[in-house]
Amino acid sequence: MAKVIVVTSGKGGVGKTTTSASVSTGFAKRGHKTVVIDFDVGLRNLDLIMGCERRVVYDFVNVIQGEATLKQALIKDKRLANLEILPASQTRDKEALTLEGVEKVINQLRETHEYIICDSPAGIETGAIMALYFADEAIVVTNPEVSSVRDSDRILGILQSKSKRAIAGQEPVKEHLLITRYSPTRVQEGEMLSIEDIQELLGIPLMGVIPESTSVLQASNAGVPVIHDDMSISGLAYQDFVARLLGEDVPLRFLDPEKKSFLKRLFGT
């Protein structure tokens, strides 16, 4: 039975696309046939993070409007054989996605793939609603910062009222909290909301914490999802997160502040 997972947050710039790229890559690495869909019509970016921007010919909207087949639009990942990407359209037409069109594509993908990851745009407009509408599970990406926590709370309310599962009165969308850009040192200093604070405020199960790391920017510069980087704590944290999504019991790590050496303390680097 295929699973549709939306990666959402309300707020922009918290790491939805980074997470979509790494989670889909993670599932594929673990041997599951996976497709990742970019729902950000007009602001396509998943292709850049996945490093396939030069191979985009057709897009999601082309498929919905019957200008291309799904097979033509899907881009095969160059590293993993069982991973495909469905890029967003760059059209400025906000109404390009229709619920019927999206449903048709998702139902078709359910036949062939185990995991369908939907990368939501920021905000609570049509695109974001479309991305979460058919979801079985939701990854709510949150930064330890007031506006992100508030927007995550808002998007949780929408998941619980506007998703297909909510409207049809089915079993609710399963929510997973993913905290990104976490800095244990700043939490210790009392300048950043802690994991416990965020969990208490949002009240959904915590599934992962991705520490702030320079390797995330390096990965997006190179167009290689950070989960491929075994030397990066962010990459390893994403690997753990995917394992937990697959039902494995993996403890959280990288949550202790980095120990500064005496010299570092002295010179403040």
Place this chain on the structure above:
Amino acid sequence: MALLDYLLRKRKKSASVAKERLQIILAREHADRSGPDYLPNLKKDILAVVEKYVTIDYDQIQVTLDSQENYEILELNITLPDTTSTTAKPQRQAI
């Protein structure tokens, strides 16, 4: 001593300020969300009626719905401005 106080002062950590602010705003937003869909519109309609007679803000009307066992109470709380300004407006309209 002032210098020592300054150096040893205990500032309220910004993370706990953030948490407190979020707790308050999320509770308020949840209350708005959990009420029946018609409450915001009801509030607007009431505002329109009251505004015919006095000038008030949307924030000065509180509509809450409480449910107790087998009945519900619709509580309406309107804060009216002081009397001098309330009598002034209808007079102006009469002219």
